[in-house]
Amino acid sequence: MLKMFRKRRINIATVIVAVISMLAVGAYGIKQTIDVVAAVNFEKSLEAFPESYRDSLRALHKEHPNWTFEAVNTGLNWNTVLANECYLTRKLVPASGHSMSLGLMDNSRWYQTPTAWKAYDEIDGAFNYDNNEWVGFDTGQWNQASPAAVSYVMDPRNWLTEEYMFMFEQLSYNASHDTVTVINNTLKGTFMYNAKCPGASGNKTYAQVIVDAAKAAKVSAVHLAVRLIQEKGTSNDELGKGVITTDGKHFTQATGKEKTIYYNFFNIGAAGSGKQTVINNGGKEAMSEGWTSPYLAIMGGAVKVNNGYIAIGQDTIYFEMFSVVNKAYYYWKQYAQNLTASLTEGCKIYTTYKNSGITDSAFVFRIPVYNNMPEQACPNPGWYTNGDDTSLRANPNTRLKSLTVNGGELALTPTFNHEKTSYNVMVSYSTESVTIAAQAIAGTSTVSGTGKKSLKVGTNTYKIVCKSEYGTTRTYTLNITREKSPEKSTYLTALKPTSGSLSGTFNKATGKYKMTVNNSISSIGFTYTMESSESLVELRYGKHTISCSDGKIAAQSLTVGVNTFYIDVYDSADKSGEKTTYQVDVTRNAATTFDNKKLQINGSYINGFTIGEKVSNAIKAVSVTNGSVKILDSDKKAKSDSSMVATRDYFTVYDADGKVMKQYQIVLYGDVNGDGKVDLFDYMYLKKHHWVKPILTGIKLEAANIYSKSSGVDLFDMAVMKKFLWRNGTITQTR
Template identity: 35%
Template sequence: MNRKTWKKVIIYLLCFVYIWSTPLSVYAENGNEQTVEKATEYLSPYNTAVSKLDELLGEKEIYALVYLAEAYAIKEEPDIYSETLASIACGQEVRITGVSEDSGQNIWYEVSYAYDDGEIKGYIERGYLAFSDERLLEWEAEYVQSRAMRLFARRRTISYPDVEQFPESYRDALYELKSMHPDWTFVKMNTGIDWNYAISVECEGSRSLIWAASAKESWKNGMYDKNWAYCTPGIVKYYFDPRNSLTEEAVFQFEHLGFNASCNTEQTTQKAVDNTFMSGLIPDTSRTYAKVLTEIGANINISPILLASRIRQEQGTRGNSPLISGKYPGYEGLYNYYNIGATGQTTEAIAVSGLTKARELGWTDRITALSGGATFLLKNYIKRGQDTLYLQKFDVDSRYDGVLWHQYMQNIQAPTTEAKSTYNTYKKTGLLNDMPYVFRIPVFNNMPEYACVQPGSEDKITLSTTSLENLPVNQTAVLTTYINGAQNTSVAMQFTSSDTSVAKVDENGVITGISPGTATITCKKKENPDSANTVTCTVKVVKADISIENITTPSLDEIIYSPNTTLKNISLPQGFAWVDESIVPTVVNSGYSVTYNPDSSKYNSFVLTLPLKVKKAEIKQSDISLPKNLTATAGEQLKSIALPSGFTWEEPDTILPKKTGTYNYEASYCQDVANYEILTGISLSVTVVCKTHEFGEWTGSHADCEYDGKLVRSCNICGEEEVVKEAAKGHTYESKVTKQPTTTSSGIRTFTCKECNDTYTEEIPKLEEAHKHSYTETIAKEATCTQKGEKTFTCSCKDSYKETIEALGHDIVNGACQRCEYVEPSLPNHTHSYTSSTQTATCTKAGVIIYTCGCGDMYTEEIKALGHDMKNGKCTRCDYTEVPPENPPEEPPKSSEAESKPETKPQPSESSKEETKPDSSKEEPSGEMPQSQAQQQNNSTAPVQSEIGNNQQSQAAPNNNQQSQPASNSKKPAETNSTEDKLQTVRINMQESTILNADKLARVRENDKNLQLMLTDDVTWNIDIASIKDIADLNVDMAVSIGKAEVPDKVIETVAADLGYELMSLEHDGEFGFEAVLTIPVKEQYHGKLANLFYYNPASKVLEFIDAVEVSEDGFASFTMQHASDYVIVFADVSLETVSDEAVQEESVTQQEAVEAVSTQTQTSDFTGVIILIAILVLLAVVVVAVALVLKKRSEKEDYFFDEEDDLADDRIK
């Protein structure tokens, strides 16, 4: 016999002796006693005991229940005088975490009390904790020592403190169990829950179900599905009442479900699974269900008997459920032994929901499913306060998740059935006696005095309806009762309403609606109610409708319209309300909707329309904002001036005066004619402006030979003046030899202006006999690659003339000039694009064609002098007249000599000079030119100027695409007067308007070739006038925006990367219809680099290479543009056109070979080309001379103006 058994024997003997002499009492300390007395039990040896318990708690979690007190105060330290941390009710579960003693050696367990919001750690005296953990009991048996017990008188019969804690209605049954099993401990669990509230919740919906096949009719309240029925309140009360389960079999539904090695052996578990599908091996394994369940229980501290009973309850004894077959279609290899998450009203729905949960939790084999389900039970129920079979069905532990909803099963009989299975297992294995089982039994507030009786099966009550929908307020309905299918006519029934504020019911079952809501009407026998079932009817009360006859329609006062007045501002009588308060009432209306409801909690609102009279509002002029800055063109109608919304002219057809100025006209205003009176007589100021000038007659005088002329005309509308200035024409002299020179005396040549008759004379040197000019050529200035040179021809008679030597041009070999230091810039993949300008050849002077590329490269072609075409002593191309010699030679010179030697001036004889010397106005005289003659020559080329607004037109230097023709060095005056040298370029200022149209091009004269548009001082367009095909329909916006363009940054990065770039956008959209060269300024850091022009293609979202041009040293880049769009200019040292290096080399070699081939061809065909070229040029010269003569005759008849109106004015002035 071990120490524990001897201890029990001694205790029983002492109790037996004491029963006959004095009443027996217990040794537990009173929970409220505030004295620290010497302990009757203590730890020995203390340090060893504490250390060993710590080792045990490190291996497993041990739980205990608070008992023997209604509520226990957890202390901060192991001392009854220590600070209280919290007070917990009797029956609550705590986890033991250590042990200690107070100053009197009383034993205190360190505990942890967990709940939803956290955890409390403190100390509870050993005597107020009940536990059944076998290893903790073994530890106490070894280390807890006893002194003599203190006995206190209590009662004359044996008393148990744990039983005495329960209400009187519990004690008889518990004393009976205690007498059979003294080692059992009963712990009162104070739930704090009202009994009636708990019953009403457990009766809701499908929370509590019963197996219909075995249930009495009085237990069933309708079918849930084909197998399960809803529970009647009577059977819910029966199974919910713990007092009905205080029997030796049923009490195990209150057993703590932890693992105890003594009673939870494999043999015990085998007894629990005998005669079920779990009695043998687990399919496809070599292990039995009993062994696996026992191992699982030991590992996670859960009773294997619970697991076996729960599986038997869920799967039945045969185990043929699809949830554990592993073969359910679509869910093969999945198992759910505990039916966790399996819900639904059909077998299929239950199987699918349960196996879906198994898939979610990874239960893919049987052992994993057994272990996983057990862990699910432990984690979600046992460790959260639901650590008995009863608590897993009826959730009355409030520490976690609230109460009465977190229940494991719906089967109301499951706790009793599983408890019986546990009892049978313990009985078969002899584990009922001498085992320290702990039972946690709930107690509720306001419980019935006696345990609830199980409903009988004698009578079944039903109602005429179980649901009454849409009962209006103040209306009634009658419930008819039936007993066992027959209408009740004699048995008194008791009707009650769950909410009398919603519906009332009398003893006859007449229900009256009180207010909207839902109430439950309960019906049972008035006498002996437990002899029959209780039935219910759900009543939904709704609002009642209002009759129009009961409504008195109110009359509303008239209001004045205001946009700020809404229906909300208009008061209504009690019970009325506007349907939409935000509506602004208007003058024209058909009434507005209102609702009427004297009590919205009981009645539905009635909608009706109320009439409302609204008067138009008046507008004050001070309340409106008058329009300002009204402008109109002189002579138009007043209605051409657009007014802001609400304003109208009172006399819109009024014609505005043809005189600029400010005038007042009257208007009316009304933004909303329907709701406002019209405000009239509003005076508005209108500024009359001039858009098209109406000029009067020209006044002033024309220029004469010496004085400038000035013509002025004024606009009759705005007074703006247009001024035309004419430069002094200069004298037009005709010469005549008034005294012929001889070999002995000088002659006199008299010059007379044919316009004003001003005269001057020149001496004609003496003639030498048979003198012919013989000129000596001298290089006065050498020509260079880029600079012109000069030749001087001097005769022994001191007659001389000069000729210009054209610039030589670079002699490029391998990219470098052989004459100067010029080196061609590296332009990878660059193809020259040349433009040409022509200096026309004359009879005596060679012409030249100059070809220039945008990169700076240029070359020239010479046009040989035509030579005089002499007929009857005069040249047919120029005004040259051959002077016959004083002593004519035997054979006169042939015209071919003049053609072949244009540089030799013919020398007339002394005797014939006075008679045949050409007009000096047509030929530059030798020697120094007199001042008057120089003035004459300068004046002869002065252009006519016109000042119109801000646009000025003058003769301008050519742009970078077309070089001007150099001034002729020929002595023949006919070339000086040539129209080809006048107004080659017309320049227009575009700063006020960037639109290029026919009006602007009206200033262009027939001999103008180039149009230069000045957008700014630095940004210009140069346009070949001949490329403009349809001037009448021309309307192009030439605006250029530098620094902005609609090109995404990511697209720019694809070509620019780390290079500098500039954005550019042309305002016009699409093709120009003519060729234009744009010149723009470039930042200083890019001078000398290549400007690569890219076009942004919005369709493909890429940049397309257009051209690469070199930035000039003075910072400009010029591009030939065909259409307008968005562009990116990227500056680099090389061209960015995407071609390979090999292609560039090949192109370079090809170009070099082509140049050499052309050079060779040119040398071999020089002679033939010259002959053909001379013939073409002779023909062209004839045409030019003819045009010049026509223009000369025309200029003699009338002065030249820029438009038709000027020509007419000029005629009027003449």
């Protein structure tokens, strides 16, 4: 009886354990299903974004699964937008003596604006070359931003990181984020922190007023707070402290004792050339709106921010700075000219949320997409990597102040102007040399190509290069024509082959020259200049004698090896006088040959490499005569000998002159992601392509076709890879 009872107890316990296990497995299975569906839905949402956006968004989604990313397809061409955003004064950067910041990527350090961020040659009116300075705009403390800087800041792909994402945050009011505590912490370090707001009832603080304004205008309170800091700074400015006027046109700083004082906390309408113009325009706006206290200026300004920007589609910091979402306001309707305002404001909002512990909330980010964007994100045009490097602020002036020949005795045509770069001078035959002089406008620039120059008969071209302190150059071309000699001569003053170059500098008294050309050069001719216009030139080549004219010797066929040309110069057309002969031996190299040996070539692909094979070993696997082989990475940059061969690398064969003769893209079967290894990451590509959604195309799809007896990606390929990864299997690299 006891045995039976014990046996029954064991059976009951077993059943309980089994039931619990089944429930646990079922719950786990449900969670797995939910996770898979969520992952598929997220990947589906990424289809609205170009491929170059997706890896960054995936990384953000992994850290913040509650965030939502919306692609805003502007329908605008990238280059069209860039050209319009580079309109003079539309995007500005701080002038010399003033600092800028890129936000948190550089620990919010402030530096003087690098030269690469300022426009000079690219935008007319940005740089005054005569005065050797950038033109000052707005208050005079701003310069025109360079196209490279505008494209860097405008490219959303540069800012898809946690610290910068909030420039894309939808700027609607959110009661869970826009609390008085959060806003007051945002204002810390400014004159508004813990301070009462003049004009507000009930002794409300600036933080309370900002939250009230945000509610009324349906705008993010954090956005308003950060915008106020951006506009007013930490200690306030003239329009924030209040201005007065006697005529409604000109405004001056108030003392605080006047009867009517006007305030403009968001600097709405405060634009123009020169500081006083900015104050006048901002004062007129405040006067027309009746903003006679900081309270009214904040409340009224918030409504204007909403009505003027957010309500018309410019509902992110990015769209406020780059007006690309509403056709009626394209380009010109921007909140600020400061190019980097979106970066610093976005970082400030992120810092506010981070300090408040709410970065994992359900934020919505509206991210712009343009047509025909560059394949890769636009690079930073130049920034500080080793502290305050003053060379990054070098002068870019490449203009000449003067250009003369023989001290100005010989006139230039046209008259010298530093914006014109080509000039002509005519001299008599008796003038055998001239002296060229030039001076740069900037004392920091250098000039080369000047000095005493010997002249040959005919046109003599000289390049005078003005190099700026920054390293940019401007080339001025000077064509000096020496008239022909009335006397007879059997000399040439110049002789040049149509391909390659002579072994030595041509001298009219030297009769023999040699040169070597690549096998691809199948014929060659010459150009020449006669010392006397009365001379006659003939070519002897093989069994043929050929008359020449107009300074040209017709191209002749070349054989592999040495080809000898004889150029005869007679002092007259009847060949009755003296003669000088110039001999040129032209050696044509043999052709470049390539034997791929064990490697297989399939159309534009090449395979047969070993997984983990070094570049140096892969190159030894082929044979090349009169040429060379290099393996380049997917960006077509040479790989080191010790690096591994990978899918998407380029196997490149060069001829003797270093020109590309053949180029194939490497397929390393199993290496789907192109890192030269076959591992779990590659297996996940196969698994996702087969079970979730076909994502592989082109060479990646070819690399995933591991099982040679089937096409595409299927269970056989996955089986081969699993065996390779976990059972020491092999992946056949030939087909």
